[in-house]
Amino acid sequence: MDFNDTPAEAAFRAEARSWLAAHAPAHEMPVGIKLEDTDEAARGRAWMRELFDGEWSGLTFPKALGGRGLSGVEAVIFAEEEGKYNLPKGPFTSIGTGMALPVIAKHGTEEQRRTFIEPTLKGEITWCQLFSEPAAGSDLAALRTKAVRADDDSGDWIVNGQKVWSSWAHLTDWGILVVRTDTAVPKHKGLTFFVVDMKTPGIETRPIRQISGMSEFNETFLTDVRIPDANRIGAVGEGWACCMTVLMGERLGSGAHRSGVEPILDLAARTPAEDGATMLDDKAVRLALADALAEEQGERFFQARLRTMVSRGENPGALAGMIKLAYATRQQRVLGLGMELQGLSSIAADPADSFTPDLQYDYIYSTVMRIAGGADEVLRNQIAERVLGMPGEIRMDKDVPFDRLK
């Protein structure tokens, strides 16, 4: 066991660090200013282009497809170094590289790879994800958006339905879309995967008014949207396998997060308590913070163990979900504690206090972490079934054609 970099890893880190030092500062986001989302997305594209020109994009992608063909460990090292800068990264960049590209690389045709991979790596094409629906979240295969062949000889598909939680759908160029093409077979078997140009007539995105007051998520309505058959990824009826490829990328990506406990520790240290003490002297606060800090370290070292597995070519599978489950619940707990230790002023802060509004926002947003990318309950099922080998859930929908389901 060695927690330190191997000589090769250290060399790679040094290379990444020096390149970032030369190129990242110019792309850093301004501090304390809320950017327009169009501006943020444009900056995201520019950073993608910089990465591409420096040969730092698609690190784990095969060389033949325009990537660098490096290991998962090197990708993690680069992400660690990149994470030291406040760069314009978000769903508008990660959905493309983390979800659309893996599925196109694995299930797409040569033509599709040529069309989409390089432009995506360059930031010329950005992506959104059109998966979830009002009645299909954790049970994604229950989705109802339907595609039928056009009644001409074009081979095109006509899509109708509604998608939700599509981050940045209003500003991205293309979407990855899963739809139902056959209702007479069991639900997982009747799905087909497409990429769709978001400028296609019939696509309307409407911002969702979220509990945070923000609207980065959308609902997307698809009305008689015509998609050429050339934009189908994989065979008709094989959409579920494509979704699994996408969701695996999402799960593996969910592990690396920034520290959540340290800012709350600092907050406690500067929040006054009785008799000149601070809230960091409060025994209950200390116990809660220490617990959270210990868990956070555990997550970090667990991530290191998974990274070692990945470097050996092993797939951590449902183990990766453990980190996400631990992280999301801890984050909500710690942010809640952060509000609590400030007292009533965490509810209505002094206008000069710039920290508390962020804390309030993060506390609201922590609910998203527990739902998106595998809800807590879904992850617990997966851990029980795949790690502990316990029985699967009793299902009422198995082998039942979709159109016969309640």
Added chain:
Amino acid sequence: MDFDLSDEQKMLAEQARGLLAERTPYDRLRALIDSGADWDEPLWRELAEMGFLGAAIPEAFGGLGMGELDLGVISLELGRANAAVPFFSSIVLAADAIRLAGSEEQKQRYLPRLASGELVGCFATAEGPGPLLGRGLELAGDALTGSKHPVADAGVAGIAVVQCGARLAIVDLEQAQVTRTRLDSFDQLRPHYRLDFAGARAEVMPGENAIEILLDRAAVQAAFEAVGGAEACLEMGRGYVMERQMFGRPLASYQAIKHKLADIAVAIELARSNAYYAGWATGTSQDDLPAAAAAARLTAIKAFELAARENLQVHGGIGYTFEANCHFYYRRERTLSVNLGNRGHWANRLLDAQPGSQGKAA
């Protein structure tokens, strides 16, 4: 980075697990409790022969000179088996205390005999309810007066390392000025004693400031032991619910049960990860030791606590019987949760090690 046990460490774990599974099945633990035994002496002799006792003791003092992580691998397996041996008292605490604070001559005199298992040591610090580091002992020259209690494994120990204020002293327990009284131990597989010293001869060790680092190092081993115990509980609970049928299907198919065991599995992996890091840091990155040990300690006790309680819970009524095996761990977990200082102590240790929090802390 290579953040996994080495192949040799995995072999060591397998070897220890195989031996313990064979020599100390649960029926053996029940027999030991019924006979009021102080320990599983044949198992102790066998652990000595296998080299497990001297694993991390330097070669110059009769050990194998392996690292703390290797020792952790053994601690984990002993925790998993809930073995009734004074490994933690004699090896993790007494021998390590002498290694850290003893003179060359003391190391030469005691460590080889501790490594071979012919001498057993114990560690005496508590003085009844209250803080871990008792302050009531009187040391006049080399004459020790006062009481330490409870002291684990003092019945089979030949020497005690006794904490006297900021110093550590070695006390021969065979002398007439020492009285040992067996207490009724909640942990039936780890007997506890009261030690009364009436002007007992004590050899004060020259090393200063050894206690904190000793406790940090021991906390890492206790964390491994707790992870082993938690693992055993998870496997036992899983095994039971997979077999047990209820309302026409396996108990394991109920989501309430699946989620409970999934939470335990997560807690164990976080604790194991912290223990690995702390085991590595003990030998390699001393500055990180206090925080690493505290984090390992806190998460391991949390995992063991959850696993011990919920393992008994999923067993239902049968878990409350002596014939079931849940109780060994339900009791042992409480020993581990208090034997190196409570949650508050380790919370402080972790927070005080955070950069920037010194001076602001309680």
